[in-house]
Amino acid sequence: MSTYVLIELAILIPACGALFIAASSRIPNLREGVTIATAASLLAVVAALYNRADLFTLPPIVLAQPLRGLELQLSAEPLGLLFAGIASLLWLITSVYTISYMRSNNESHHTRLYVCFAIALASTMGIAFSGNLITLFLFYESLTLSTYPLVTHKQDYDAIAGGRYYLGILISTSVGLLLPAIIWTWHATGTTTFNAGGILSGHIGNGGVIVLLLLYAFGIGKAALMPIHRWLPEAMVAPTPVSALLHAVAVVKAGVFCMVKVLLYVFGADMLLDCGGNNILVALAAFTIIAASLIALKQDNLKRRLAYSTVSQLSYITMAAAILTPLSVKGAVFHIAAHAFGKITLFFGAGAIYTAAHKTKVSELGGIGRRMPWTMGAFAVACLSMIGLPPAAGMLSKWFIMQGAFAADNLPVVGVLLLSTLLNASYFVPIVYTAFFKPDTTNHRHGEAPWPMVVALCATALLTVALFIWPQIPLNLAAQLPVKGG
Amino acid sequence: MIHLPVALVVIPLLGAAVCVLFRRSFIAWTVALAAAWSGFAISILIAVYIMKIGTLSYSIGGWPPPWGIAYHIDYLNSFVLLIVSGIAAVVMPYARTSVNYEIEEDSQAYFYCLLLICLAGLLGITVTGDAFNMYVFLELSSLSSYALIGMGKRRRALTAAYQYLVMGTIGATFLLIGIGLLYNLTGTLNIHDLAHQLAVNNIIGSHNRTLLTAFAFIIVGLSLKLALFPLHLWLPNAYTYAPSVATIFLASTATKVAVYMLLRFCFTILSGGFIFKLTLGKILLIPALAAILIASMVAIFQYDIKRMLAYSSVAQIGYMILGISLATPLGLSAGILHLFNHALMKGLLFMVMGAVNYRIGAVYLNDFRGLGRTMPWTMAAFVVGGMSLMGIPLTAGFISKWYLVQAALEKGWWPVAALILIGSLLAVIYIWRVVETAYFNPAQEMEAESSGEAPLSLLLPMWLLVLANIYFGIDSSIPVELAGRAATLLLGGAS
Numbered sequence: 009m010s011t012y013v014l015i016e017l018a019i020l021i022p023a024c025g026a027l028f029i030a031a032s033s034r035i036p037n038l039r040e041g042v043t044i045a046t047a048a049s050l051l052a053v054v055a056a057l058y059n060r061a062d063l064f065t066l067p068p069i070v071l072a073q074p075l076r077g078l079e080l081q082l083s084a085e086p087l088g089l090l091f092a093g094i095a096s097l098l099w100l101i102t103s104v105y106t107i108s109y110m111r112s113n114n115e116s117h118h119t120r121l122y123v124c125f126a127i128a129l130a131s132t133m134g135i136a137f138s139g140n141l142i143t144l145f146l147f148y149e150s151l152t153l154s155t156y157p158l159v160t161h162k163q164d165y166d167a168i169a170g171g172r173y174y175l176g177i178l179i180s181t182s183v184g185l186l187l188p189a190i191i192w193t194w195h196a197t198g199t200t201t202f203n204a205g206g207i208l209s210g211h212i213g214n215g216g217v218i219v220l221l222l223l224y225a226f227g228i229g230k231a232a233l234m235p236i237h238r239w240l241p242e243a244m245v246a247p248t249p250v251s252a253l254l255h256a257v258a259v260v261k262a263g264v265f266c267m268v269k270v271l272l273y274v275f276g277a278d279m280l281l282d283c284g285g286n287n288i289l290v291a292l293a294a295f296t297i298i299a300a301s302l303i304a305l306k307q308d309n310l311k312r313r314l315a316y317s318t319v320s321q322l323s324y325i326t327m328a329a330a331i332l333t334p335l336s337v338k339g340a341v342f343h344i345a346a347h348a349f350g351k352i353t354l355f356f357g358a359g360a361i362y363t364a365a366h367k368t369k370v371s372e373l374g375g376i377g378r379r380m381p382w383t384m385g386a387f388a389v390a391c392l393s394m395i396g397l398p399p400a401a402g403m404l405s406k407w408f409i410m411q412g413a414f415a416a417d418n419l420p421v422v423g424v425l426l427l428s429t430l431l432n433a434s435y436f437v438p439i440v441y442t443a444f445f446k447p448d449t450t451n452h453r454h455g456e457a458p459w460p461m462v463v464a465l466c467a468t469a470l471l472t473v474a475l476f477i478w479p480q481i482p483l484n485l486a487a488q489l490p491v492k493g494g
Numbered sequence: 495m496i497h498l499p500v501a502l503v504v505i506p507l508l509g510a511a512v513c514v515l516f517r518r519s520f521i522a523w524t525v526a527l528a529a530a531w532s533g534f535a536i537s538i539l540i541a542v543y544i545m546k547i548g549t550l551s552y553s554i555g556g557w558p559p560p561w562g563i564a565y566h567i568d569y570l571n572s573f574v575l576l577i578v579s580g581i582a583a584v585v586m587p588y589a590r591t592s593v594n595y596e597i598e599e600d601s602q603a604y605f606y607c608l609l610l611i612c613l614a615g616l617l618g619i620t621v622t623g624d625a626f627n628m629y630v631f632l633e634l635s636s637l638s639s640y641a642l643i644g645m646g647k648r649r650r651a652l653t654a655a656y657q658y659l660v661m662g663t664i665g666a667t668f669l670l671i672g673i674g675l676l677y678n679l680t681g682t683l684n685i686h687d688l689a690h691q692l693a694v695n696n697i698i699g700s701h702n703r704t705l706l707t708a709f710a711f712i713i714v715g716l717s718l719k720l721a722l723f724p725l726h727l728w729l730p731n732a733y734t735y736a737p738s739v740a741t742i743f744l745a746s747t748a749t750k751v752a753v754y755m756l757l758r759f760c761f762t763i764l765s766g767g768f769i770f771k772l773t774l775g776k777i778l779l780i781p782a783l784a785a786i787l788i789a790s791m792v793a794i795f796q797y798d799i800k801r802m803l804a805y806s807s808v809a810q811i812g813y814m815i816l817g818i819s820l821a822t823p824l825g826l827s828a829g830i831l832h833l834f835n836h837a838l839m840k841g842l843l844f845m846v847m848g849a850v851n852y853r854i855g856a857v858y859l860n861d862f863r864g865l866g867r868t869m870p871w872t873m874a875a876f877v878v879g880g881m882s883l884m885g886i887p888l889t890a891g892f893i894s895k896w897y898l899v900q901a902a903l904e905k906g907w908w909p910v911a912a913l914i915l916i917g918s919l920l921a922v923i924y925i926w927r928v929v930e931t932a933y934f935n936p937a938q939e940m941e942a943e944s945s946g947e948a949p950l951s952l953l954l955p956m957w958l959l960v961l962a963n964i965y966f967g968i969d970s971s972i973p974v975e976l977a978g979r980a981a982t983l984l985l986g987g988a989s
Contacts, residue, residue: 072968074893146887153886160934168934175926180919183885188899188915195903 011060012069014053015082018092018133021050026126033119040107043122047100050129054096057089058481064488068139068201078194080146081139081201085273086485087341091265092136093481094348098257098468099129105356105464106249112363112458115247120157125253127154132258135265141190141200141274144266145182148230151262152178158250159243166245173242178229181236186227189220193274202269204490206276214283217275221285224270225292230263231326232319234296241315248359251311256351260318261344264325268340277332277491286330293327294424296320301431308369310358313435314351317394320428321347328409331421334491336412341486342479343405349472350393350402356465357387360457365450370439375448377440379455382462384443386469391436393472396429401475498536499552499565499621502575503631505529505536506614510607519602523593526606527586533617534583537575541976544572551623559623560687566623570980573830573973574620574754577837581746582613584841588955589739592848596647596737605645609743612638616751625673625763626683628755629666632719635751636662639744643736654731661718661728668715669755675708676763688763698768709769712759713778720752722778722815723785726808733804738848741800745807745844746837753814753833757826761984770821778819783913785812790920794927799857800847802924803840806883809917810836813898816910820901826981827974828897834973835882835890838966842879842959846872849948849956859931866933872948873932875960880925882963885918889967893974 025046032039057063068083106125110118131154134147152175160171194200196211212220229236243255271280271289280286297320304316325347328340360383361367365376377384393400406425413421456462475482509529513522543550544567552565567575589609597605615635622628640662644655677683679702680691692698697705714725721729729749733741760770770778789808796802814836817829847857849872854861866873878889885895895918902911947953966973 074888074968074970075896075974078896142887149886153881163934168930172926172930176922179884179922183918183922184915188911191896191899191903191911195900 011057011063011066011084014057014060015069015084015137017053018050018057018096018137019082019130021046021053022126022130022133025050026123026130029122029126030119036118039119039122040103043103043107043126044100046126047096047103047129050133051096051100054089054092057084058093063089071143078142078200079140080143082134082137082143083139083202084137085202085204086488087265087268087272088136088138090341090345090482090485091261092133094261094345095129095132095136095258097471098253098348098352099125101464101467102249102253102352104460105252105359108458108460108464109247109249109359109363112461113247115161117161121161121247121250124154124157125250128158128254128258132262135262140202141193144269145186145190148186148228148262148266149179149182151230151259152182155250155254155259158254159246161247161250162245170242170245174239177236177239181227181229184227185223186229189223189227192220192223202273204273206272206279207274209276209279214285217279217283218285218288221275221280221289224274225267225289225326228263228266228270230259231267232260232263232296232322233292233326234299234319234323237296237300237319240319241312244309244311244315248311248355248362251315252352252355252359255315256318256355257348260322261348264322264329264340264344267326268329268337271329271332272337272490280330281332286332289330290327290418290421293323293330294421296323297327297424297428298431301428301435305431305435308371310361310368310370310373310439311355313370313439314354314358317354317432317435318351320432321351321394324405324409324428327421327424328405328412331409331412331416331418332491333412333415335408335415337489337491338483338486339405339408339410339412341489342408342482343402345482346393346401346405346472346475349468349475350390350400353386353390353465353468353472354394356461356468357383357390360461360465363461364454364457365452370442372449373439373442374446375443375450377443378448380457382456382466384440386465387443388440389469389472391440394436395432399476400472401479402472404476404479496552498540499550499567500554502533502536502540502579502621503614503618505532506610506617510610510614513603513607513610517600517603519594519599519606522603522606523586523590526589526610529610530579530582530586530613533579533613537572537579540567541572541576544569560682560684563627564623564684565621566686567621568980569976569983570754570757570830571620573976573980574751574833575617576976577750577834578613578616578620578747581743581837581841584955584958585739585743588742588845588848588952591949591951592738592852595852596739597645601645605642605737605739608638608642608645609740611635612642612743612748616747619751620754623685624683625676625685625688625759628758629670629673632669632755633666635748636666636719639740639748642740642744643732645740646735646737648735650731651735654728654735658728658732661725665715665718665725668711668718670715672708672710672712672715675704675711679704679708685758685762689765692763693765698764706769709759709764709774713756713774716752716756716759717781720749720756720815721808721811723781723789723808723812726785726789726811729808730801730804733807733844734798734801738844738851742841742844742848745804746841749807749811750833750837753811753818753829757818757830757984761826770819775819775821778815779910782812782816782819783910785809786816786913786917787920790917790924793924794920796924797859799859799862799928800844802928803843803847806921806924807836807840809921810840810883813894813914813917816914817898817901820905821985822901822904823978823981823985824897824904825901826984827977828894828901830977830980831897831970831973832894834977835894835966838890838959838963839879839882842875842956842963843883845952845956845959846876846879849952852952853946853948859927862928862932863935864932869947871953872956873929875956876932877929878960878963880921880929882967883925884921887967888964890963890970892967893970
């Protein structure tokens with residue numbers, strides 16, 4: 009199979025999977041089987057792409073040309089491949105988890121959930137492999153729209169209100185800020201095709217660069233840079249598997265992926281460093297890291313605490329990418345992977361607790377670690393990763409980001425990182441402490457959640473550790489990104 | 495080939511006569527369907543001819559212009575012809591079921607007759623190359639549309655029709671005064687001869703007062719007909735209370751043809767649209783922007799969804815006028831392109847209203863509760879139409895927005911580009927209210943037995959427009975090409 013076909017398949021497989029899932033809605037076992045088969049074949053395709061030597065040198069695939077000079081293009085580059093790999097691997101694990109979760113919690117509308125999941129994954133693949141800004145925008149919007157039914161899955165008042173926030177913020181920032189930024193880029197340069205080293209260089213003045221950078225930074229609402237972060241905690245009304253995959257991996261990572269991609273492939277590292285515009289983004293991200301952590305401290309609802317932690321962790325990636333040294337970009341890319349594995353474990357854990365014990369608040373978790381040792385053990389590993397301690401992957405990304413900050417002589421960033429590590433510890437350690445060392449207060453007899461859920465969350469926890477021991481794949485891919493001196 | 499332009503007008507007029515003669519609703523519908531489809535076929539033939547060979551001129555009765563009436567078709571009219579006849583061709587198959595439900599049996603034949611007269615008038619305005627003839631056709635289409643609106647089920651349809659009659663007549667009279675003044679200046683009514691005389695006698699260059707007065711009348715008159723904010727007051731009532739088929743047809747064609755007339759007068763008669771460069775561009779820009787913002791905001795607070803869409807139409811007309819007021823090739827082609835795309839999306843959305851009305855009997859926001867479940871195809875069509883209205887990529891609406899923003903940026907008008915996008919966001923709000931109600935609010939128990947999916951005869955034309963909305967969002971080469979050529983032609987002066 010040619011590499012082109014593989015790239016197209018990466019989008020077509022989940023899209024067609026959605027159709028098959030819809031068609032098999034009457035036979036639940038077949039439908040779930042189709043979901044898993046689709047996820048597995050998507051992972052196989054992405055793995056096959058990784059082994060193609062010619063992948064990053066091919067000219068882009070042109071799908072359609074809606075307007076003269078404006079094409080829908082697909083192409084692959086290291087960052088996109090990494091993103092696609094993470095999303096497809098975790099989709100497979102999440103599918104196993106979701107099936108068990110949905111059945112044990114007697115949720116309704118299973119077919120709609122699986123169909124929307126598959127469409128969301130197709131959009132994610134589209135984002136990962138888009139060859140220009142307009143294709144990126146298209147799949148970005150379709151990701152928003154296809155995840156909306158997932159967020160509002162329960163269809164009660166809270167779900168609708170949360171959905172309004174979700175859709176309102178994401179659509180208004182993308183149409184109101186991102187789209188003008190794209191049009192401006194096109195207007196200035198005559199192209200929107202991603203190019204290593206940027207396309208804007210020489211087409212726009214220094215003041216323009218800063219305004220445009222801000223348009224992109226806030227327009228990519230999925231990256232949850234404050235104050236465009238409210239949608240994320242609001243989206244926690246979704247069922248937990250949805251929060252896990254979409255709001256720890258696909259949607260938010262699509263946001264930071266777009267951010268890194270725009271920084272490296274639209275602006276270009278050299279240009280941003282020359283005019284110093286990246287410092288504004290670093291400052292915004294640093295503020296978000298600290299502020300979101302402070303808010304997370306106060307949250308008693310477990311999923312909301314995780315959501316604010318996500319907001320904070322996403323800004324690690326944005327900040328590291330915006331420092332624009334080879335090491336910090338490496339840290340940013342690595343953190344996309346590390347945070348994905350860690351955060352999905354945490355969400356899986358929250359879902360398992362909800363399924364087995366019907367608890368949603370941190371304060372209710374006393375002694376739960378003794379009833380659910382596997383779940384809380386995995387949860388603890390993921391917490392280590394979030395704080396940045398070995399033997400979890402989060403430690404490596406923090407290491408690289410820190411080194412990058414030193415290389416750029418950016419001491420305030422080092423300070424922010426240290427402070428946020430403390431904050432991370434102070435809102436994650438209590439959860440683990442409560443779970444294992446506080447007395448058991450509940451009368452409800454329960455053990456672990458159903459075994460597929462436990463297997464899934466142990467698998468992601470293991471991945472977090474494995475990524476610490478074998479970090480080669482993301483690091484290799486990160487090394488191929490176009491950063492000055494990289 | 496040679497008699498095709500006049501056939502466009504003659505076929506629906508004769509059809510209208512046949513409808514009245516037979517008075518049987520089925521025969522009338524068949525005749526209307528045949529007339530609409532043959533009109534569309536002829537429009538396609540003409541478009542192909544124009545793309546291949548060039549401008550088409552036809553002298554009625556063999557009298558050469560400027561003495562006789564000439565039909566003159568270039569890229570612009572051919573494009574508008576495709577819109578009008580295309581919409582008519584899609585609406586007619588839809589009409590049968592909807593009209594059966596909404597209009598009493600014995601007046602159905604008259605409804606089809608009026609619809610055909612209106613179609614003849616609109617096509618006539620579009621093909622003719624004679625200013626006075628244009629006025630005649632405008633009256634023809636307007637009078638028939640007053641009656642069409644008055645045939646609505648609710649009694650308020652009559653007041654709506656009357657309101658439109660008063661406003662429309664004022665508009666038409668203003669237009670007539672303007673044309674009279676032009677005749678007074680030049681002694682001719684043929685559009686191309688008018689342009690020629692104005693240029694040769696240096697009337698344009700001398701900033702002649704009569705000329706400016708004439709155009710003041712013409713532009714105010716046409717603004718009334720095309721419902722430019724704040725002269726739009728007739729439109730929401732008319733669209734809300736008219737029978738569904740009439741609303742679909744008028745919303746996607748009548749205002750478009752009025753915009754066409756504006757283009758013809760301002761750009762062909764005054765070569766290159768010099769008054770736009772003078773002041774008119776800025777004068778029209780303000781009501782256009784006001785339309786986009788204010789009408790969209792008003793739409794958010796409407797509970798009758800047909801009325802909401804009517805206000806949305808006022809806003810969308812703002813987009814068209816905005817593009818035209820820029821008076822650059824890009825701006826003009828964006829405005830002309832939006833004529834087409836808006837016809838697609840608003841036709842679709844009003845078709846959904848017709849289908850909902852058919853099943854539920856009303857289109858208040860509350861009536862949409864639970865429709866996502868009971869009428870899945872209809873509501874899916876609404877979502878696609880809504881996305882097109884918001885300007886989501888891969889729908890036709892995105893293409894218009896893209897060009898409009900580009901055109902505003904090209905002039906360096908940042909705030910205008912921002913307002914265009916704010917308008918899109920307002921559209922998100924008013925469309926989403928309906929989507930949320932349809933998919934998230936449970937249906938009322940009482941209506942459960944009456945509701946179900948709309949019949950196929952309503953769904954098929956609706957989904958044809960859904961596909962068109964998506965197709966022209968992916969491959970927009972045909973409308974973009976035609977609109978671009980029309981814009982170049984208009985700015986290059988009369989050919």
